[in-house]
Amino acid sequence: MDNGYEAPVWNVIEYVSLFGIVLIHEFGHALACRQVGGMANQIVLWPLGGIAYVAPPPRPGAVLWSIAAGPLVNVVLVPITAGLWYLSYRSDWTMEFPDVDRYLWSIMIMNGMLLFFNMLPIYPLDGGQIVQALLWFVVGRATSLVIVSVIGLIGGCGLLVLAVATQSWWMGLIAVFIALRSGAGFQQARLIRERLALPRHTDLACPHCKEPPFKGDFWGCDQCETRFDTFAHRGVCPRCAARFDETACPECGRHSPIGEWFPSGTPTPRDERPA
Ligand SMILES: [Zn+2]
Ligand SMILES: [Zn+2]
Ligand SMILES: [Zn+2]
Incomplete structure:
Protein backbone atom coordinates (compact mmCIF):
# COMPACT_ATOMS: atom_id res chain seq x y z
CA MET A 1 0.00 0.00 0.00
CA LEU A 120 -22.58 -2.67 11.08
CA PRO A 121 -25.65 -4.55 12.36
CA ILE A 122 -24.80 -7.58 10.20
CA TYR A 123 -24.28 -10.91 11.99
CA PRO A 124 -21.60 -12.16 12.76
CA LEU A 125 -19.97 -8.71 12.91
CA ASP A 126 -19.90 -7.24 16.42
CA GLY A 127 -22.84 -4.94 15.60
CA GLY A 128 -24.93 -7.94 14.52
CA GLN A 129 -24.01 -9.89 17.65
CA ILE A 130 -24.96 -6.89 19.80
CA VAL A 131 -28.35 -6.81 18.02
CA GLN A 132 -28.71 -10.54 18.76
CA ALA A 133 -27.95 -10.10 22.47
CA LEU A 134 -30.48 -7.24 22.68
CA LEU A 135 -33.16 -9.33 20.87
CA TRP A 136 -32.30 -12.28 23.17
CA PHE A 137 -33.67 -10.30 26.14
CA VAL A 138 -37.03 -10.10 24.32
CA VAL A 139 -37.51 -13.19 22.12
CA GLY A 140 -35.03 -15.68 23.58
CA ARG A 141 -31.72 -17.10 22.41
CA ALA A 142 -32.70 -19.31 19.46
CA THR A 143 -35.21 -16.90 17.88
CA SER A 144 -32.81 -13.95 18.19
CA LEU A 145 -30.16 -15.99 16.39
CA VAL A 146 -32.58 -16.84 13.55
CA ILE A 147 -33.49 -13.15 13.13
CA VAL A 148 -29.87 -11.93 12.93
CA SER A 149 -28.94 -14.84 10.64
CA VAL A 150 -31.62 -13.69 8.17
CA ILE A 151 -30.25 -10.13 8.38
CA GLY A 152 -26.69 -11.48 8.01
CA LEU A 153 -27.60 -13.53 4.95
CA ILE A 154 -29.26 -10.53 3.29
CA GLY A 155 -26.35 -8.24 4.27
CA GLY A 156 -23.76 -10.78 3.08
CA CYS A 157 -25.46 -11.19 -0.31
CA GLY A 158 -25.79 -7.39 -0.66
CA LEU A 159 -22.09 -6.99 0.13
CA LEU A 160 -21.26 -9.68 -2.43
CA VAL A 161 -23.14 -7.80 -5.16
CA LEU A 162 -21.27 -4.64 -4.15
CA ALA A 163 -17.97 -6.56 -4.20
CA VAL A 164 -18.59 -7.85 -7.73
CA ALA A 165 -19.68 -4.39 -8.89
CA THR A 166 -16.56 -2.75 -7.47
CA GLN A 167 -14.33 -5.77 -8.21
CA SER A 168 -13.07 -5.76 -4.64
CA TRP A 169 -11.75 -9.21 -3.73
CA TRP A 170 -11.37 -8.52 -0.01
CA MET A 171 -14.93 -7.26 0.22
CA GLY A 172 -16.04 -10.41 -1.60
CA LEU A 173 -14.14 -12.53 0.91
CA ILE A 174 -15.82 -10.77 3.84
CA ALA A 175 -19.22 -11.11 2.12
CA VAL A 176 -18.77 -14.88 1.70
CA PHE A 177 -17.61 -15.18 5.32
CA ILE A 178 -20.69 -13.30 6.55
CA ALA A 179 -23.06 -15.38 4.40
CA LEU A 180 -21.51 -18.69 5.52
CA ARG A 181 -21.57 -17.77 9.20
CA SER A 182 -25.18 -16.61 8.91
CA GLY A 183 -26.11 -19.89 7.22
CA ALA A 184 -24.49 -21.74 10.12
CA GLY A 185 -26.54 -19.56 12.49
CA PHE A 186 -29.76 -21.31 11.44
CA GLN A 187 -28.33 -24.72 12.29
CA GLN A 188 -26.93 -23.42 15.57
CA ALA A 189 -30.38 -22.04 16.46
CA ARG A 190 -31.90 -25.50 15.91
CA LEU A 191 -29.26 -27.08 18.20
CA ILE A 192 -29.95 -24.44 20.86
CA ARG A 193 -33.69 -25.24 20.69
CA GLU A 194 -32.94 -28.94 21.12
CA ARG A 195 -30.67 -28.29 24.09
CA LEU A 196 -33.14 -25.95 25.73
CA ALA A 197 -35.78 -28.70 25.52
CA LEU A 198 -33.59 -31.13 27.51
CA PRO A 199 -34.44 -31.66 31.17
CA ARG A 200 -32.11 -29.99 33.71
CA HIS A 201 -31.04 -30.44 37.31
CA THR A 202 -32.59 -27.11 38.28
CA ASP A 203 -31.26 -27.36 41.85
CA LEU A 204 -27.63 -27.51 40.61
CA ALA A 205 -25.50 -24.91 38.81
CA CYS A 206 -22.12 -24.65 37.08
CA PRO A 207 -19.79 -22.83 39.54
CA HIS A 208 -18.57 -20.61 36.68
CA CYS A 209 -21.53 -19.73 34.46
CA LYS A 210 -24.33 -20.68 36.90
CA GLU A 211 -26.24 -22.71 34.28
CA PRO A 212 -28.01 -25.84 35.54
CA PRO A 213 -26.58 -29.08 34.07
CA PHE A 214 -28.47 -31.57 31.90
CA LYS A 215 -30.45 -34.35 33.54
CA GLY A 216 -30.06 -37.75 31.91
CA ASP A 217 -27.56 -40.44 30.93
CA PHE A 218 -25.28 -38.11 28.98
CA TRP A 219 -21.99 -39.21 30.57
CA GLY A 220 -20.03 -42.34 29.76
CA CYS A 221 -17.78 -44.27 32.13
CA ASP A 222 -14.40 -44.82 30.46
CA GLN A 223 -13.82 -47.95 32.58
CA CYS A 224 -16.99 -49.97 31.91
CA GLU A 225 -18.68 -47.83 29.23
CA THR A 226 -21.88 -47.48 31.24
CA ARG A 227 -23.97 -44.41 30.37
CA PHE A 228 -25.12 -42.57 33.49
CA ASP A 229 -26.10 -39.22 34.93
CA THR A 230 -22.97 -38.01 36.73
CA PHE A 231 -24.97 -35.51 38.78
CA ALA A 232 -27.49 -38.11 39.98
CA HIS A 233 -24.54 -40.31 41.06
CA ARG A 234 -22.18 -37.56 42.28
CA GLY A 235 -19.48 -38.42 39.77
CA VAL A 236 -19.34 -42.10 40.67
CA CYS A 237 -20.12 -44.74 38.02
CA PRO A 238 -23.13 -46.74 39.29
CA ARG A 239 -21.76 -49.97 37.82
CA CYS A 240 -18.01 -50.07 38.53
CA ALA A 241 -17.68 -47.22 41.08
CA ALA A 242 -15.04 -45.38 39.02
CA ARG A 243 -14.81 -41.80 40.27
CA PHE A 244 -15.08 -38.74 38.03
CA ASP A 245 -14.19 -35.84 40.30
CA GLU A 246 -14.36 -33.14 37.64
CA THR A 247 -17.14 -32.41 35.17
CA ALA A 248 -16.99 -30.12 32.14
CA CYS A 249 -19.85 -27.66 31.75
CA PRO A 250 -21.60 -28.12 28.39
CA GLU A 251 -22.47 -24.41 28.33
CA CYS A 252 -19.17 -22.69 29.18
CA GLY A 253 -16.71 -25.55 28.74
CA ARG A 254 -15.00 -25.09 32.12
CA HIS A 255 -14.17 -28.05 34.35
CA SER A 256 -15.27 -28.00 37.99
CA PRO A 257 -15.17 -30.47 40.88
CA ILE A 258 -18.49 -32.28 41.06
CA GLY A 259 -19.17 -31.07 44.61
CA GLU A 260 -19.08 -27.41 43.55
CA TRP A 261 -22.14 -27.89 41.33
CA PHE A 262 -24.26 -28.66 44.37
CA PRO A 263 -25.64 -25.90 46.60
CA SER A 264 -23.33 -25.23 49.54
CA GLY A 265 -24.22 -27.22 52.58
CA THR A 266 -25.16 -30.35 50.65
CA PRO A 267 -23.40 -33.27 52.38
CA THR A 268 -20.93 -35.17 50.20
CA PRO A 269 -21.56 -38.91 50.30
CA ARG A 270 -18.03 -40.32 50.64
CA ASP A 271 -18.78 -44.00 50.52
CA GLU A 272 -21.21 -44.13 47.64
CA ARG A 273 -21.02 -47.60 46.12
CA PRO A 274 -23.09 -49.41 43.53
CA ALA A 275 -26.01 -51.29 45.01
ZN1 LIG B 1 -14.92 -7.56 17.68
ZN1 LIG C 1 -18.04 -47.67 35.19
ZN1 LIG D 1 -20.63 -23.41 32.91
Missing part, protein backbone atom coordinates in the same frame (compact mmCIF):
# COMPACT_ATOMS: atom_id res chain seq x y z
CA ASP A 2 1.30 3.44 -0.84
CA ASN A 3 0.14 6.14 1.48
CA GLY A 4 2.62 8.69 0.28
CA TYR A 5 5.19 8.31 3.05
CA GLU A 6 8.61 9.75 2.29
CA ALA A 7 10.35 6.94 4.19
CA PRO A 8 8.87 3.55 3.19
CA VAL A 9 9.42 2.18 6.72
CA TRP A 10 6.31 4.11 7.77
CA ASN A 11 4.19 1.75 5.69
CA VAL A 12 5.43 -1.09 7.87
CA ILE A 13 4.86 0.89 11.08
CA GLU A 14 1.33 1.68 9.91
CA TYR A 15 0.57 -1.97 9.15
CA VAL A 16 1.94 -3.13 12.51
CA SER A 17 -0.11 -0.42 14.26
CA LEU A 18 -3.27 -1.63 12.50
CA PHE A 19 -2.63 -5.13 13.80
CA GLY A 20 -2.00 -3.68 17.25
CA ILE A 21 -5.39 -1.94 17.21
CA VAL A 22 -7.10 -5.16 16.08
CA LEU A 23 -5.29 -7.08 18.82
CA ILE A 24 -6.38 -4.82 21.69
CA HIS A 25 -9.93 -4.86 20.25
CA GLU A 26 -9.86 -8.67 20.56
CA PHE A 27 -8.36 -8.40 24.06
CA GLY A 28 -11.37 -6.24 24.93
CA HIS A 29 -13.66 -9.14 23.99
CA ALA A 30 -11.53 -11.72 25.81
CA LEU A 31 -11.16 -9.76 29.06
CA ALA A 32 -14.87 -8.89 29.22
CA CYS A 33 -15.78 -12.52 28.57
CA ARG A 34 -13.57 -13.72 31.42
CA GLN A 35 -14.94 -11.02 33.67
CA VAL A 36 -18.47 -12.45 33.33
CA GLY A 37 -17.25 -15.99 34.00
CA GLY A 38 -16.87 -17.21 30.41
CA MET A 39 -13.97 -18.83 28.63
CA ALA A 40 -11.58 -16.98 26.30
CA ASN A 41 -8.25 -18.64 25.64
CA GLN A 42 -7.46 -17.91 22.03
CA ILE A 43 -7.04 -14.85 19.83
CA VAL A 44 -6.32 -15.38 16.15
CA LEU A 45 -5.12 -12.59 13.87
CA TRP A 46 -5.42 -12.95 10.13
CA PRO A 47 -5.12 -10.48 7.24
CA LEU A 48 -8.79 -9.47 7.43
CA GLY A 49 -8.71 -8.78 11.14
CA GLY A 50 -8.89 -10.78 14.32
CA ILE A 51 -11.13 -13.25 16.05
CA ALA A 52 -11.26 -13.78 19.79
CA TYR A 53 -12.74 -17.17 20.52
CA VAL A 54 -14.98 -16.23 23.40
CA ALA A 55 -17.56 -18.44 25.11
CA PRO A 56 -19.46 -16.21 27.50
CA PRO A 57 -22.08 -17.75 29.80
CA PRO A 58 -25.37 -18.22 27.87
CA ARG A 59 -27.07 -15.14 29.28
CA PRO A 60 -27.91 -12.11 27.11
CA GLY A 61 -26.28 -9.63 29.50
CA ALA A 62 -23.01 -11.57 29.62
CA VAL A 63 -22.96 -11.99 25.83
CA LEU A 64 -23.79 -8.30 25.30
CA TRP A 65 -20.86 -7.17 27.48
CA SER A 66 -18.41 -9.66 25.90
CA ILE A 67 -19.27 -8.43 22.40
CA ALA A 68 -19.61 -4.70 23.16
CA ALA A 69 -16.22 -4.53 24.91
CA GLY A 70 -14.38 -4.95 21.58
CA PRO A 71 -15.82 -1.91 19.77
CA LEU A 72 -15.64 0.01 23.08
CA VAL A 73 -11.85 -0.24 22.82
CA ASN A 74 -12.06 1.55 19.45
CA VAL A 75 -14.44 4.14 20.94
CA VAL A 76 -11.82 4.86 23.63
CA LEU A 77 -9.16 5.12 20.92
CA VAL A 78 -11.14 7.77 18.96
CA PRO A 79 -10.26 10.73 21.24
CA ILE A 80 -6.73 9.37 21.81
CA THR A 81 -5.87 9.02 18.12
CA ALA A 82 -7.68 12.25 17.24
CA GLY A 83 -5.88 14.08 20.08
CA LEU A 84 -2.46 12.86 18.93
CA TRP A 85 -3.14 13.85 15.37
CA TYR A 86 -4.44 17.27 16.48
CA LEU A 87 -1.30 17.84 18.55
CA SER A 88 0.82 17.08 15.51
CA TYR A 89 -1.38 19.26 13.33
CA ARG A 90 -1.11 22.22 15.71
CA SER A 91 2.63 21.84 16.13
CA ASP A 92 5.22 22.24 13.44
CA TRP A 93 5.41 18.49 12.80
CA THR A 94 3.37 18.79 9.63
CA MET A 95 6.25 20.65 8.06
CA GLU A 96 9.17 19.09 9.92
CA PHE A 97 8.02 15.46 10.11
CA PRO A 98 5.39 15.02 7.41
CA ASP A 99 5.56 11.23 7.82
CA VAL A 100 4.64 11.39 11.51
CA ASP A 101 1.71 13.67 10.73
CA ARG A 102 0.53 11.39 7.91
CA TYR A 103 0.90 8.32 10.12
CA LEU A 104 -1.15 9.80 12.98
CA TRP A 105 -3.85 10.78 10.47
CA SER A 106 -3.93 7.23 9.00
CA ILE A 107 -4.17 5.59 12.44
CA MET A 108 -7.06 7.86 13.41
CA ILE A 109 -8.91 7.06 10.15
CA MET A 110 -8.23 3.31 10.38
CA ASN A 111 -9.49 3.10 13.96
CA GLY A 112 -12.62 4.98 12.93
CA MET A 113 -13.20 2.68 9.94
CA LEU A 114 -12.68 -0.44 12.07
CA LEU A 115 -15.22 0.88 14.54
CA PHE A 116 -17.72 1.69 11.78
CA PHE A 117 -17.29 -1.66 10.03
CA ASN A 118 -17.50 -3.68 13.26
CA MET A 119 -20.66 -1.89 14.30
